[in-house]
Amino acid sequence: MRILVVSDSHGNDGNLRRAILAQPKAEVVIHLGDGEEELLRAKRSFPEKMFLAVRGNCDWGSALPPVGEYTAAGVKIFYTHGHLYGVKSGQYTIVCAARERKARVLLYGHTHNAFTDYEEGLYMMNPGSLNGWQATYGTLDITPQGIVTNIVKLP
Template sequence: MRILVVSDTHRDRYALRNALLAQPNAEVVIHLGDGEEEANEMKLNFPEKMFLQVRGNCDWGSTLPTEGIAQFEGKRIFYTHGYTYNVKFGLYEAVSAARAKKADVLLFGHTHNPIAEYRDGLYIMNPGSLNGSNGTYGTLDITPAGIVTNIVSCD
């Protein structure tokens, strides 16, 4: 199963749409915040995909939650924008929260800096910012053989 992971689109509908078109096999889209308006628009344009969303610090007036848990193919995913876990100052709080929730994967945004790493049983990914011509997004593949994270550059 492929999951498209995006964050910090900041009203760039064009980039979000292009990422969705570039990943036709992604069954699920997880938007990690700062882009509620365009994510809601894409939900209508891509009704065959499941959309999961959280509120970012720039999603003014949003009623979305600040974090979520999803389970696919037996793997538990903890996702958040990251500002409530101070990710701009390090990953300790977010990693601790993911471990407390018994997650296999931690997804977060907010910093606009893409990362994909593995730390003692936890896959950690920030897809970066999908805004502008140098935007990035992530793919998360969950297979019987394991989990693969990937950062994709839009340039």
């Protein structure tokens, strides 16, 4: 199963659409915040996709939850924007939150810096930002052979 992971689109409908079109095998799109309005428009344009989302620090007045959990192919994913966990100052708090939830995958945004890592049973990914000239997104593949996280630069 492939999951498209995006964050911080900040009103850039075009880049969100391009990322979705670039990953036709992705059944699920997880938006990690700061882009609720364009997310809602994308949901209407791609009704065949499942969309999951959390609110970011720039999604003022949003009714989206601050955190989410999703289980795909038996793998528990914890996702959030990251600002509530101080990710610009470090990962300790957010990693502890993921481990408390017994997640195998941690997804977060907010920093606009793409990042992927694996540490003691926890896969971590920040897809970066879909806004700007160096826009990036992430893919998360969950297969019987294992889990793969990948950062993709939007062409």
